Amino acid sequence: MEQTMSANGFVNLQETTIARKTKQVNRSNNHIKGEKIFKGLLNFAGLLLILVVCGILITLVWQSLPALRSLGLRFFWTDTWNPVTNVFGALPFLLGTLITSFLALIISIPFSIAVAILLGEYFPKGGFSNFMRSTIDLIAAVPSVIFGFWGFFVLVPLVRIFEIKIGVSPNGLGLFSSALVLAIMIIPYAASLGTTMIKMVPSALKEGAYALGATRWEVLRSVILPYSKSGLFAGILLSLGRAIGETMAVTMVIGNSNDLPKSIFSTGNTMASVIANEFGAATDHVYISALVEMGLFLFLVTFVINWIGKAVIKRFSKNG
Amino acid sequence: MKKNIFKFGSLAAFALAFSIGLTSCGGGNGSANGSDSASSSNEAITGAGSSFDNPLFSKMFAVYHDSAKVEVNYQSVGSGAGISQLTGKTVDFGASDAPMNGKQDTAAGATVLHIPVTAGAVVVAYNLPEVKDTLKFTPEVLANIFLGKITKWNDPAIAAANPGVKLPATAILVAHRSDGSGTTAIFTSFLDKVSPEWHTKVGTSSSVNWPAGVGGKGNEGVAGVVKQTPGGIGYTELAYAIQNNIAYGKVQNKAGNFIVPTIESVTAAANINIPADGKIWISNTDAADGYPISGFSWVLLYQEQGYGNRSQEQAAQLVNLINWMIHNGQQYGAALHYAPLSAAAVSVGEALLKSATYKGQPILK
Amino acid sequence: METKLNYRIAKSKGMNWLIILLSALCVLPLVFILIYIIKAGIGAINWNFLVSIPKPVGEAGGGIANALIGTAIIILCATVISVPVGIICGIYLNEYKKSKIAYWASICVDVLQGIPSIVMGIIGYLWLVLPFGGHSAISGSVVLAIMMLPIIIRSTEETLKLLPDSLKEAAYALGMPFQRVILKVIIPCGFSGIISGVMLSVARVAGETAPLLFTAFGNPYVEMRLTQPMQTLPLLIFNYATSPYTDWQNLAWGAALVLLIFVLALNLLTKLITRRWKVQL
Numbered sequence: 001m002e003q004t005m006s007a008n009g010f011v012n013l014q015e016t017t018i019a020r021k022t023k024q025v026n027r028s029n030n031h032i033k034g035e036k037i038f039k040g041l042l043n044f045a046g047l048l049l050i051l052v053v054c055g056i057l058i059t060l061v062w063q064s065l066p067a068l069r070s071l072g073l074r075f076f077w078t079d080t081w082n083p084v085t086n087v088f089g090a091l092p093f094l095l096g097t098l099i100t101s102f103l104a105l106i107i108s109i110p111f112s113i114a115v116a117i118l119l120g121e122y123f124p125k126g127g128f129s130n131f132m133r134s135t136i137d138l139i140a141a142v143p144s145v146i147f148g149f150w151g152f153f154v155l156v157p158l159v160r161i162f163e164i165k166i167g168v169s170p171n172g173l174g175l176f177s178s179a180l181v182l183a184i185m186i187i188p189y190a191a192s193l194g195t196t197m198i199k200m201v202p203s204a205l206k207e208g209a210y211a212l213g214a215t216r217w218e219v220l221r222s223v224i225l226p227y228s229k230s231g232l233f234a235g236i237l238l239s240l241g242r243a244i245g246e247t248m249a250v251t252m253v254i255g256n257s258n259d260l261p262k263s264i265f266s267t268g269n270t271m272a273s274v275i276a277n278e279f280g281a282a283t284d285h286v287y288i289s290a291l292v293e294m295g296l297f298l299f300l301v302t303f304v305i306n307w308i309g310k311a312v313i314k315r316f317s318k319n320g
Numbered sequence: 321m322k323k324n325i326f327k328f329g330s331l332a333a334f335a336l337a338f339s340i341g342l343t344s345c346g347g348g349n350g351s352a353n354g355s356d357s358a359s360s361s362n363e364a365i366t367g368a369g370s371s372f373d374n375p376l377f378s379k380m381f382a383v384y385h386d387s388a389k390v391e392v393n394y395q396s397v398g399s400g401a402g403i404s405q406l407t408g409k410t411v412d413f414g415a416s417d418a419p420m421n422g423k424q425d426t427a428a429g430a431t432v433l434h435i436p437v438t439a440g441a442v443v444v445a446y447n448l449p450e451v452k453d454t455l456k457f458t459p460e461v462l463a464n465i466f467l468g469k470i471t472k473w474n475d476p477a478i479a480a481a482n483p484g485v486k487l488p489a490t491a492i493l494v495a496h497r498s499d500g501s502g503t504t505a506i507f508t509s510f511l512d513k514v515s516p517e518w519h520t521k522v523g524t525s526s527s528v529n530w531p532a533g534v535g536g537k538g539n540e541g542v543a544g545v546v547k548q549t550p551g552g553i554g555y556t557e558l559a560y561a562i563q564n565n566i567a568y569g570k571v572q573n574k575a576g577n578f579i580v581p582t583i584e585s586v587t588a589a590a591n592i593n594i595p596a597d598g599k600i601w602i603s604n605t606d607a608a609d610g611y612p613i614s615g616f617s618w619v620l621l622y623q624e625q626g627y628g629n630r631s632q633e634q635a636a637q638l639v640n641l642i643n644w645m646i647h648n649g650q651q652y653g654a655a656l657h658y659a660p661l662s663a664a665a666v667s668v669g670e671a672l673l674k675s676a677t678y679k680g681q682p683i684l685k
Numbered sequence: 686m687e688t689k690l691n692y693r694i695a696k697s698k699g700m701n702w703l704i705i706l707l708s709a710l711c712v713l714p715l716v717f718i719l720i721y722i723i724k725a726g727i728g729a730i731n732w733n734f735l736v737s738i739p740k741p742v743g744e745a746g747g748g749i750a751n752a753l754i755g756t757a758i759i760i761l762c763a764t765v766i767s768v769p770v771g772i773i774c775g776i777y778l779n780e781y782k783k784s785k786i787a788y789w790a791s792i793c794v795d796v797l798q799g800i801p802s803i804v805m806g807i808i809g810y811l812w813l814v815l816p817f818g819g820h821s822a823i824s825g826s827v828v829l830a831i832m833m834l835p836i837i838i839r840s841t842e843e844t845l846k847l848l849p850d851s852l853k854e855a856a857y858a859l860g861m862p863f864q865r866v867i868l869k870v871i872i873p874c875g876f877s878g879i880i881s882g883v884m885l886s887v888a889r890v891a892g893e894t895a896p897l898l899f900t901a902f903g904n905p906y907v908e909m910r911l912t913q914p915m916q917t918l919p920l921l922i923f924n925y926a927t928s929p930y931t932d933w934q935n936l937a938w939g940a941a942l943v944l945l946i947f948v949l950a951l952n953l954l955t956k957l958i959t960r961r962w963k964v965q966l
Contacts (some may be wrong), residue, residue: 031862038864042777046790049774049838052831053793056800056808063811083500084525114707122704132708134956139715141952143892145919146941149926150718152548160549169471170491172549173534184714191711215697245801247895248919252927256498256535267534272803272895277537279807280899281400281500281527283407283427292811295804306799364906364913366819378741378905385906393904393914396924410819536927543929563743564929628818656743 064293088290096268101243104182116194140188148252173255186239197231237309247272369402369415371538375559400500414620417502419599431623441581443568455569463515468532494533495545495554506615510603573612585611586659626679726942755915762826767833775841798835810899822915825901833886840882844875888951894919
């Protein structure tokens with residue numbers, strides 16, 4: 001009796017253990033299955049990313065083939081843009097992009113480096129620094145269409161007055177106005193990266209220089225700036241990449257003319273603004289394709305610039 | 321603890337936002353399905369094109385929405401874009417102030433009907449606060465201004481046409497269109513006919529290589545630049561100039577008269593035989609009291625409406641709308657300074673509209 | 686000697702002031718823009734402005750309800766699409782650092798981040814508008830979602846990178862399977878970083894105009910269907926800003942103020958979150 005009872009108890013115990021075990025096995029099976037699904041999902045997400053980017057690239061290349069075929073490399077160095085005769089030369093827009101973004105860069109560099117020094121060296125912490133940093137970040141957050149709107153109503157009339165003063169044709173709208181708007185827009189990019197880079201200068205170096213009797217400016221000029229120059233350069237490159245691709249603000253203040261720009265005060269078009277203006281209206285497939293080709297070129301140029309910028313940062317951070 | 325509460329709060333907020341997002345998207349889909357199946361009579365119609373027509377169209381479509389309960393989404397993106405979007409079959413109808421050219425016809429792939437809906441004037445609008453008189457423009461002066469050869473307002477050529485008017489020495493800023501535009505086509509077709517130099521250097525098209533000036537997007541953009549810039553000159557549809565108190569000049573026509581753009585002078589120019597396909601240019605008119613830079617504007621639609629996954633209801637709705645525009649809709653033109661269609665033009669439009677089919681069957685009985 | 690030293694000190698002081706002056710000048714544009722837009726926009730905003738749709742061209746009055754609702758719908762849908770994908774991609778990049786695919790995927794994130802917005806507009810038109818026979822809100826949402834991805838992915842990845850390995854190891858030691866470690870331990874710990882990335886990405890695309898030019902297209906009516914064209918705030922600002930109609934310009938200033946407040950508030954909120962939890966982005 002006792003035997004059977006205990007045997008029964010044992011059996012029961014055994015059964016429950018087995019049940020629990022199978023449950024556990026089932027659960028871990030489920031876990032393994034879940035893990036497989038989850039890992040599959042992760043891998044799929046990674047692949048999806050690559051697919052999207054490749055898809056974008058392939059679409060752009062595919063769609064620009066007709067223009068490449070019918071226009072060839074002439075596309076990049078002829079200056080006639082004539083949808084009527086299907087002759088497309090992108091030189092005015094290449095120049096427009098080049099002039100506006102480099103002018104913007106030149107205007108913005110003193111400002112962005114000053115901010116970087118201020119936040120990286122003079123006031124690395126504290127309320128004032130926080131205020132400055134927030135303000136600069138907020139500039140980066142203002143939508144470009146609002147910059148364009150403001151530029152059109154506030155900056156352009158000012159530029160017109162300036163142009164009358166110096167005696168050039170008072171368009172107001174033009175390359176110069178867009179460069180000014182762009183300069184404001186890109187300062188935050190170079191400034192925030194520059195701040196980080198200047199903060200990374202080892203304090204031993206700075207203290208050494210101070211100990212030798214250098215003034216603050218001398219420390220800046222001969223220690224901090226040389227040490228962080230590649231980082232600052234990278235920041236400037238990234239802001240250039242941003243300026244080249246900028247569309248709306250530029251479209252609203254550049255004057256949209258398809259001629260070769262004669263001076264920095266003349267009207268023009270950038271590659272991005274010409275796409276914004278004409279892509280919706282292009283019927284002929286060579287016309288569409290010429291615009292897509294410009295988009296592809298824009299894509300490649302910004303990619304290369306960002307790439308170099310990021311490579312410089314990587315090297316700098318490794319050294320630092 | 322406090323931190324946890326805050327964290328939980330933000331988690332909840334995020335979850336809430338997320339679920340709202342889901343439901344609103346779901347809701348959006350749901351209503352789309354609902355209206356697709358249940359009440360396709362209230363399907364929205366999408367159109368795009370001419371900004372020349374926009375003041376008139378937006379009025380017409382607002383009235384039509386009130387009476388027929390059909391939403392017509394018309395985007396004023398320029399005639400060129402109207403044609404290309406119709407060709408890309410992304411809109412139900414296009415609108416253009418220039419008939420489609422051979423290349424555009426080829427791209428369209430099938431017959432596109434041109435239904436004349438209105439006629440209007442392209443005016444020479446300028447911004448000279450000092451000048452109170454209405455300026456007169458001869459064709460030569462106009463061509464030379466837009467060629468960039470006349471750069472000051474007190475140029476002798478302008479002064480010669482405007483005796484007694486004290487012209488300022490302000491620099492001229494030419495404003496033109498940056499997008500493909502029927503307004504440009506009407507304007508350049510006039511300059512092309514009157515100026516040999518314009519003909520050889522620039523020509524006529526819906527987008528040309530402008531020798532001078534700044535580009536604005538749409539009639540809106542050109543009028544905006546002119547209004548914004550002292551010394552500015554540009555060409556826009558009459559309604560844009562009047563509604564925004566921008567001065568506009570008289571232009572000398574073929575008969576040698578300086579004509580103020582009005583409904584009457586446009587009607588005079590439009591008073592000619594209209595071919596059966598509706599396509600006709602009326603710039604540089606022979607009529608002695610006709611305004612020389614006038615033009616028709618057309619609604620464009622595919623003759624065969626049964627393309628893509630268009631339903632018969634959609635096609636019928638579209639044709640009914642256009643039929644309304646050329647009949648009842650005409651009464652809204654006058655207040656906006658568009659010339660109403662002549663009886664002849666209406667009957668041409670009607671005949672064209674009757675030729676529209678859905679899978680081979682005529683739509684309008 | 687004395688004079689030279691004085692000169693050096695003076696020069697240093699002068700440069701100090703120059704740097705402070707230049708930095709102060711950088712703040713000015715934002716202040717100007719804010720003041721100008723608030724001044725021009727505040728008068729335009731009233732109840733009617735928020736709830737009614739635009740009037741026919743040239744008629745006074747009207748509002749931007751169509752754009753407000755359109756922007757809300759398009760951005761919500763973009764968020765719904767991009768957040769799960771972005772977070773999963775971020776986890777993938779963090780967990781599979783050494784795999785070949787992850788290496789390329791990581792490069793792709795950089796590429797995506799650099800694509801000019803107008804090019805994304807072209808892509809949206811070619812992928813989603815032409816093949817489906819019409820402009821639609823959803824095509825705009827998808828394009829914006831793609832543009833949001835890099836920010837979400839990077840913030841997820843960076844946040845997860847900062848979490849100590851011991852967290853994960855402890856969870857594994859308790860016998861938790863991989864997916865639960867990620868979903869129940871890693872993500873909740875990095876939640877604030879991820880959410881600030883999401884908010885930043887929303888703030889970034891809320892003001893995007895170029896990708897919507899050829900996709901969402903615009904609509905004078907309040908539209909709820911994702912398959913139809915929709916108006917958005919940036920499109921409305923672009924179209925109305927350069928027009929000659931004073932009424933439209935006023936609507937555009939009002940819309941710009943609404944958009945600016947939304948975007949800046951999101952940014953400040955993100956800052957608050959990151960500062961509170963000391964997240965790095």
